[in-house]
Amino acid sequence: MLEQLGYLTKVLAGVLVLILLGLASLELPSLSRPAGQWAVLLLAAASGLLGWVALGRLRRLDELQRQMHGRACQWALGFGLLALLAASALQTLGFSPPMHPLVLAGTLVAAWGVGLCITHHRLS
Structure with missing residues (x-):
């Protein structure tokens, strides 16, 4: 612990x-x-x-931890791309102002954290 x-x-x-x-x-x-x-x-x-x-x-890191971080990065990439696609569609339709690059970076870090939690839960 x-x-x-x-x-x-x-x-x-x-x-x-x-x-x-x-x-x-x-x-x-x-x-x-x-x-x-x-x-x-x-x-x-x-x-x-x-x-x-x-x-x-x-x-x-040991092999299991490396695999967990690799899987978390895969989750982050998927979530990040979906978020970017949704934000781009909203901007194109005029429903959202332009997005600051730090918002994308924050989304990727948050998605990595969620992916790490999901991966940890699946392996536990």
């Missing part, structure tokens, strides 16, 4: 960092040119570091 809580804490911390990076990127247009360039470099470095940490974590 304690191992699962630690793992969940690491996953949620990673998602929180992704959310914070996304929110920080929304402020880039309001910065002056020199500050904006440094902010872009800082955000790119933070994103690269997060990706490197995530890949290192993925390499240390």
